[in-house]
Amino acid sequence: MSVIQQSFQVQFSYNIQFTKNLFAPENSLLIDFLRNYGSPTFKKKILFLIDEGVAEAHPYLQDAIRNYFATQDAIELASDILVLPGGEIVKNQPSYFDQVLEAIDTYGIDRHSFVAAIGGGAFLDMTGYASAVAHRGVKHIRIPTTVLSQNDSGVGVKNGINYIGKKNFLGTFAPPVAVFNDSNFLTTLNDRDWRSGIAEAVKVALIKDLKFFTWLEEHAFALANRDEDAMYQHIFRCAELHVQHISSGDPFESGSARPLDFGHWAAHKLEYLTNFSIRHGEAVAIGIALDSVYSHLKGDLTENDLQRIITLLQNLGFELYHPALAENDKINLWKGLNEFREHLGGQLTITLLKALGKGEEVHEIDFELVKQAVDYLASKVCVF
Template identity: 45%
Template sequence: MPRHDFQIPLTFEHRVCFTRDAFSSDNPLLAELLEEGGGRRVLVLVERAVAKLWPDLSSGIEGYFADLGFDWRGVHVLQGGESVKNDDELVRTVWKTVDQEHIDRHSYVITIGGGAFLDATGFALATAHRGVRLVRFPTTTLSQDDSGVGVKCAINQFGKKNWVGAFAVPFAVVNDFQFLHSQDEETRRAGLIEAVKVALVKDQEFFQWISKNMDRLANLEPEVLEECVQRSALEHAQHISEGGDPFESGSSRPLDFGHWAAHKLEQLTEFTLSHAHAVAVGVALDTLYSSKCGLLRECDAERVIDVVEALKLPLWHDALDLRDENGRRRVHEGLEEFREHLGGELTVLLLRELGRGQDVHHLDEGLVDSCLDELKDRYAVLKKAEQCGEGH
């Protein structure tokens, strides 16, 4: 029988916007975005923690849409946080809401919240009607500078990170800096690790800027924090749109530098450790390994670890010492799970220099253990110094 091959070219518009106070009556950005798409029905989903921080948000959103002529379907406040990714309860709630409010593929759903909330609601909206127009409003540093501008959405399954999900380009991403400054200090600071990561693998000049400004970033000075978030978001979006593999069909994922260990560490802590803290440990580990295996200069590895420490982020977690019945560290299982999640040959990005990575297809387990031991020792010294400081 003859074979027939057809090409199906696809083009997506990935709109990433930066603003402040998007729901103010004198800010036309959101209305202009929605008019551009031609849809008329609008539903808004807000993470409960965000609604609590901004008690006037729902009424402000309703007031914004009151005179715009859209078919308004209201604000729904839903549970968020990391735990919503551990089952499909939130996904099913969103499906039900979409059905009850008669949201279709030409409608808009605006989601406002942190990364986990955007992941779970995004997966629900990518699968409802096989895709509803989504406008993301990331509210945390990590979601504004990384995950919120991506094209992935997922929940966890079988104890594994992001096992169930989809690739779905949002209609638009609106980074409203008004939300950015409402987080607690630790959450605001920790999310900067994704900016460090993308600078390490894509942009040496950006990393140098982070290193130069690391104390100001650690102090969360608004101007420098916003600049870092914006630069990071654009680096991520540019790689996704211009890197040649937006839906990760290949074996290389540069934006997942440090993530093979981070994802396993989250799993080993039953997801009680935040993604940002896990990535900080993973970035430190893969940076140190890059140096120990002869790719990266030792002085450059030290600069990276200095930045992680300056941002008050961890280099170690005790779950890294969890071992199987043979005495092998369980974190090593993360490499095979990382390969399996992507498929194909194991491909891990290491650093050849600051701002430039190199794919490798094997990590020496003994050398990884040596790096982990060194990070553990560094952590012990740091904790002792902190305790001595408190004693004085």
């Protein structure tokens, strides 16, 4: 038998830039990046996609983009800017994915050109997936506009859409070529969206960084009350922890371990059970509370540590129980656990807590204890 063995590595590198008023004429950050990226011999084009909610909150944005590119000739701006819905609807309806692909085709966006998406996490998920599959990959720029996308989903390497009733059933691992976090977009968020993304910071602090968890405790009321400096510090540290994790081990998740999904197995199912009436971050906060209670009932987390977690989440303004958790004698939640295992493939791997700042991977879940954890939350905390 003859064998040809092949092995090669592909280097990925991208920066997460923090700025304000990205499209102000005096801010050359984006145009400098575009000019300097890749070969200067290629004529580069850029297509902008905007989350509808962002377009409504920032009515000047499309004119600002056009004015920004009008004074230079290094990059050709596509004549139309595509505005599509944000939120889970853009991941649930295939027609929006099709519209992005059609725009990439119409405006000749090739592998040396760029698709720049401005929006929240779900919007970036869908547009990143479309960019990754068009021509087997066009250059994707993320401009996150929510707390959750600036500190978590927008700085990572995953893209996807929902399919056959399952979250992120279709998707790719395809890093962006750059991320631009513009703090100006956060100023128009409503209180729920401002708060929602902070759940991801609590998550990563609990499994990786006790010092950051303590910082969140000390600044919880400032964050909840829209202190911009506290929000900036929290986003930077949370994003930093996320990218450090991605680069340190298994960036494309070839194994079954996903520690950055602590609290997410229940959250993903809860989003569907509530027909996405609760935000992703709100569902994650509930999932964190549920898995923290489970860790306590399992004997791995002290009562005091559990109360610190519950208190922090409540001080941030989260409600930590939803009746959908208990529907159908909690069988729906059990189905969510199985769906999470199927999504990972192979062995069930869930991250739980051994202590504050220390996660642990487990491969078995005692669902009777999960039921007890649901009942604990139902009796102890606020209800949606």
